[in-house]
Amino acid sequence: KNEVEQSPQNLTAQEGEFITINCSYSVGISALHWLQQHPGGGIVSLFMLSSGKKKHGRLIATINIQEKHSSLHITASHPRDSAVYICAVRSGGNEKLTFGTGTRLTIIP
Amino acid sequence: EAGVTQSPTHLIKTRGQQATLRCSPISGHTSVYWYQQALGLGLQFLLWYDEGEERNRGNFPPRFSGRQFPNYSSELNVNALELEDSALYLCASSFVFGNEQFFGPGTRLTVL
Numbered sequence: 001k002n003e004v005e006q007s008p009q010n011l012t013a014q015e016g017e018f019i020t021i022n023c024s025y026s027v028g029i030s031a032l033h034w035l036q037q038h039p040g041g042g043i044v045s046l047f048m049l050s051s052g053k054k055k056h057g058r059l060i061a062t063i064n065i066q067e068k069h070s071s072l073h074i075t076a077s078h079p080r081d082s083a084v085y086i087c088a089v090r091s092g093g094n095e096k097l098t099f100g101t102g103t104r105l106t107i108i109p
Numbered sequence: 110e111a112g113v114t115q116s117p118t119h120l121i122k123t124r125g126q127q128a129t130l131r132c133s134p135i136s137g138h139t140s141v142y143w144y145q146q147a148l149g150l151g152l153q154f155l156l157w158y159d160e161g162e163e164r165n166r167g168n169f170p171p172r173f174s175g176r177q178f179p180n181y182s183s184e185l186n187v188n189a190l191e192l193e194d195s196a197l198y199l200c201a202s203s204f205v206f207g208n209e210q211f212f213g214p215g216t217r218l219t220v221l
Contacts (some may be wrong), residue, residue, distance in 0.1 A: 043215075045212065097142075097210070098154070
């Protein structure tokens, strides 16, 4: 079993839909990252969080430390949101990131 | 502010050769991280350098090595290349321990 599990693996939605991507992890962590990877490979860091909730534009990330679970939400989704979204966790005292396998999101106009 | 830069963008080598990949962190960042993303696999942690020292390495053989220079730029060397080393190699940097990592565009290494 992977330390970091994401669901769904693939998600196709219509433009404007509310999107939720889930991440569960099995180890104690000091922080969780949400990353976005576009075709071609470049990665953008969306959020780093260790508790509660963060919001940036149409993106919202939440984390429940007790349940070892995080969600990434996209409101009013747009075709430009099409990308792979990756969850990564950092364990306490160790800068190494452990990554989920990613969720491929496709938004259809 | 300039982001993390990596060079070259693409690199083609043959089996048994050596590859050198370079990374320049964001100005002021002292930590540099290297990750490998092989086709069909997720991102895997390779190496972490901070203040010129190797602080941690992932589950990779010793032929993967690197260094960090006094200006905090970093080099990843892969010796005795194997076909399965073909991957996207990503570099990231952060201010200090525990801070957000910012990623570069990657170097795509192809081993023939």
